[in-house]
Amino acid sequence: MSDALTDPFGARAPLNVGGKQYIIYRLSELAARTGADLSTLPFSVKVVLEALLRNIGDGFTTEADVRAMASWTPGSAGKREIAFKPARVLMQDFTGVPAVVDLAAMRNAMEQLGGDPARINPLSQADLVIDHSVQVDAFGNGMALQINAQLEFERNRERYEFLRWGQQSFSNFSVVPPATGICHQVNLEYLAQVVLTKTIDGETVAMPDTLVGTDSHTTMINGLGVLGWGVGGIEAEAVLLGQPLAQLTPEVIGVKLTGTLKPGTTATDLVLRVTEMLRKQGVVDKFVEFCGAGLSALSLADRATIADMAPEYGATCGFFPVDEETLRYLRGTGRDGVAPLVEAYCKAQGMFRTDDTPIPTFNTLLELDLSTIEPGMAGPRRPQDRVPLNDLKRSFWQAMKTTFGREVNTNDAAGRGYIRWMGESGNEAEPEQAPVVSRYDIYKQNAATVTLDGTTSTLTHGATVIAAITSCTNTSNPSVMIAAGLLAKKAAARGLKPQPYVKTSMAPGSRVVTEYLKKADLLDDLDAMGFNVVGYGCTTCIGNSGPVADEIAAAVKDSNLVVSAVLSGNRNFEGRINPVVRANYLASPPLVVAFAIAGTVDIDMRYEPLGTGSDGKPVYLADIWPTQEEVQAAMANSVTAELFREQYGNVFTGNEDWNQIPVAGGALYAWNDSSTYIQNPPYFVGMTREVPALRSIVGARALAVLGDSVTTDHISPAGSIAKDSPAGRYLVENGVQPKDFNSYGARRGNHEVMMRGTFANIRLKNAMVPGVEGGYTVYLPSGEQMSIYDAAMRYQTDSTPLVVLAGKEYGTGSSRDWAAKGTFLLGVRAVIAESFERIHRSNLVGMGVLPLTFMNGQNAASLGLNGTETFTIEGIEDLRPGQELTVRAERTDGTTLSFPARVRINSEGELAYYRNGGILHYVLRNLAAQGEPVSA
Structure with a gap:
């Protein structure tokens, strides 16, 4: 193509930095040619605009698209479809393995269609970090990690052999071995460059580092000024194969920060306050961008903590613009070489924030004074349900009644209508001053006795049986990790110990964390509190907490106890952390240590001691809480750039166990029919080069009728x-013993296991089977x-299509492509919900499942639907994005109810995916129709 076609705005220009010349696409030149005032644009919109400007003429982006984006206003948000091309893809192994399985299956399908399998090859850089496979089996001792x-x-081993094959078979695909760290933390500390360079036609082109990831917490990287978010594995695979993300121009919510933390x-x-505030505001499918002078009071790690939680407040991303703190972090993590280019590029493009930068124009601008933040937690079931630490006891009692359906007697022994507690003086407080009671006065009738390693303990409602420092959200932040170590040090000095029934663990997000804790002389103290390093990866936060002791599990079951977990994670949905635990609370790492010592969430730490010291005196949280000065001093002496350079110097080759795994060769993977980990999925069975005609869904049955969230x-x-x-x-029938089952996450490469586990969560409530x-x-x-699996197979035998009815926020949580893949394989052809979470809706479209929403004010209950009806969805033959369709539900008595439903296919690009039966089918047909193999 000529330069006139690819650069109609004359934006291509040199940028000289440190004696090197780079080609950039100057936004200032675009503004001069179009008259657009880019100074008012949110920084995140500028990043998208640059990508469109740079990709004009690629077959997806037009000059008109760029003009429209340059003229972005709050009123224009959501009005135009754009094709965004991220620069790279990040994967973790739970979601990455099935993505690589799909790519391998596509190579087989391409061969069957008469095309060249070599066309199925990543065109964008993909990094897969193995971080989701480690489980907390061993804990509380020095051998736990090993x-x-x-x-x-x-x-x-089977999965790792497969990934080793993928590493050598696919171009632009790297694998970070196990025991290195969590993908988001490795991305933040090492992989991300903020400004990327690529050699194109012999020239070095500089561009913003942008990415999508197959994990919802990919958003963490927005704290570094890198625009990125989580997508399903199927969307990520399409990006790898050269497809853009089809999306509407973003709606951007601004959050102005002022003040400083107390x-x-x-x-x-x-971050828990931000999550609460933004979830209440409603930011699903929207960009969130932080602004204001308060940003300068936040470290990069603090920003990354907030950005990490974007899925919990429902946003596409939580973006922090590049500024001086970004440069300081790059230098402090050993990336001195990239900092000059980042500074020069961002300043040249108007993407560098200072405290004097005018506040951009947003759809909505919220404000948060950092000085109003109070210590808190979130729980017992959702990350947005923030609980002030001082109100935890009362909140837990309320949850016992409203969430867990337990009546709590709040009278004391004398029958008075208040609850007493013992104040710091040891004297009983007056009821109007202290309407709370010691847990033992309330729950002694529900107590259970357990003996572990010769020590007998009493379990009551609220007992904390898991305390875990885990998750990228907090383990990437030295301030809270150092604080946890200091609190452990002070606790050890006072003679405190965790309760014997608490399963304690620490899974740092990278090896750097262990090294700076060691350098700060805090690792031994954490060990003394039971927080030995158990592995490097996602553990308790994703359900890899490992089992609690059999004695504890039995006591909880026999006494029908509601016990708790406290973790420094980002997700606390019921049934996620451990099957034994029902009340899950998110907390900072130092609080995790404190609750391990207290052994319960039924505590007011202002007035009740964590325990008794070696001197026989009670020890309160305030006695051992580290000061800000102590934390800062420890960080200054231990967190150095040299640590990052040392730990990431051989990141791809440093694991000898990984290096010794044999590698199979060949462009096509040698599928093993007897494998219970890796199987060729049936998505492409019977696929033809021609796109099949759309048809209405007729005679469908409801597989499930589900509620909100x-x-x-x-x-x-x-x-x-x-x-x-x-x-x-299935596993037993295939010779796998229960002790070797592993987890669902580890078996995501086997569709036979995964489809049997879809909708199989122990806490799922299907209104079709009340109670x-x-x-x-x-x-x-x-x-x-x-x-549900057995019923779905019966329906498939009957050739009966299926639907799912659901409430608000259907599909909240991680970007799990198997939530859509399993739905499709069970035979579900449409989901009708009150509202969808962004990623899951997109994934359903990507698997050829039609997402529909009830009209405002309507839901299954208001329409009188109970799941016994037979459903027909009409008008799909002429489907359009956002179209209103008619659903006819025939009741068992022969009467019929008709109601409208809105199609949640949001763009022509998504419609093309749906017409083809899914995004992978769309890519396959396009590549099969092309000529010579694509060069990576």
Whole structure:
């Protein structure tokens, strides 16, 4: 193509930095040619605009698209479809393995269509970090790391052999071995460059570092000024194969920060407040961008903590513009060489923030004074349900009644209508001063006695049986990790110990964390509190907490106890952390240590001691809480750039166990039919080069009728595999013993396991089987109750299509492509919900499942639907984005109800995917129709 076609605005220009010349696409020249005032644009919009400007003429982006984006206003948001091309893709192994499986399957399908399998090859850089496979089996001792790493390799060898094949077979694809760190933290500390360079036609082109990831917490990188967010594996695969992300021009919510955090508050407290505030505002499908002078009071790690939680407040991203703190962090993490280019490029493009930078124009501007942040937690089931630390006891009691359906007697022994507690003086407080009581006065009738290693303890409601420092959200932040170490040091000095029934663990997000804790002389103290390093990766936060002791599990079950977990994670949905635990609370790392010592969430730490010191005196949280000065001093002496350079110097080759895994060759993967980990999925069976005609869905049955806030944890297989579940029976039939089941996440490369675990969450509530929890439904018309999987297979035998009815925020949570893949493989052809979470809606479209929403004010209950109806969805033959369709529901008495539903296919690009039966089918047909193989 000529330069006139690819650079109609004359934006291509040189940028000289440090004696090197780069080609950039200057936004200032675009503004001069179009008359657009780019100074008012949000920084995140400028990043998207630059990508469109640079890709004019690529077959997806036009000059008109660039003009429209340059003229972005709040009123124009959501009005135009654009094709955004991220520069790279980030994957973790739970979601990455099935993505690589799909790419391998596409190579086979391409061969069957008569095309060249070599066309299925990443065109964008993809980095896969193995971080989701380690489980907390061993804990509380110095051998925990070694034992868990050994078990990880034993359980996942087939998967790792497959990934080693992918590493050598696909171009532009790197794998960070196990025991290195969490993908988002490795991305933040090492992979991200803020400004990328690529050699194109012999020239070095500089551009913003942008990415999508197959994990929803990809958003963490926005704290570094890198625009990125989570997508499903199927969308990520399309990006790897040269397809843009089709999306509407973004709506951007601004958050103006002022003030500074008070002493005693942490970044965790701040992010939980932000999550609460933004979830209440409603930011699903929107960009969130932070602005204001308060940004200068936040470290880069604090910003990354906030950005990480974007999925919890529902946003596409939580973006922090590049500024002086960004440059300081790059230098402090050993990336001195990239900092000059980042500074020069961002200033040249008007993408560099200072405290004097005018506040951009946003759709909505919110304000948050950092000085108003108070210590807090979130729970017992959702990250947006913030609880001030001082109100935790009362909140837990309320949850016992409203969330867990337990009546709590709040009278004391004398029958008075208040609850007493013992104040710091040891004297009983007056009821009007202290309407709270010691947990033992309330729950002694529900107590259970357990003996572990010769020590007998009493478990009551609220007992904390898991305390875990885990998750990229906080382990990437030295301030809270150092604070946890200092609190442990002070606790050890006072003679405190964790309660014997608490499963303690620490899974740092990278090896750098261990090194700076060691350098700060805090690692031994954390060990003394039971927080030994158990592995490097996502553990408790994703359900890899490992089992609690059999004695504890039995006591909880026999006494029907509601016990708790406290973790420094980002997700606390019920059923996610551990099957034994029902009340899950998110907290900062130092609070995790404190709750391990206290052994319960039924505590007011202002007035009740954590425990008794070696001197026989009570020790309160305030006695051992580290000061801000102590934290800063420890960080200054221990967190150095040299640590980052040392730990990331051999990041791809430093694991000898990984290096010794044999590598199979060949462009086509040699599928093993007997493997219970990796199988060729059936997505492309019977596929032709021609696009099939769309047809209405006729005679469908409801597989499930679900309520509000059904998460991808409820839908997608996650956590442990029960022996008596359909997936467990399949594994046993294939010679796998229950002790070797591993987790659903580890078996995501086997569709036979995963489809059997779809909708099988132990806490799923299907209104078609009232009073029953778990993956059950009713097979119609016979009315037999059975597992959702078994019913779905019966319906497939009958050639009966299926639908799912749901409430608000359907698909909240992680970007789990198997929530859509499993739905499709079970035979579900449409989901009708009150509203969808962004990623899951997109994934459904990507698998050829039609997402529909009830009209405002309507839902299954208001329409009188109970799941026994037969459904027909009309008008699909002439489908358009956002179209209103008619759904006819025929009741068992022969009467019919018709109601409208809105198609949640948002763009022509998504419609093209749906017409083809999914995004992978769309890419395959396009590549098969082209000529010579694509060069990576």
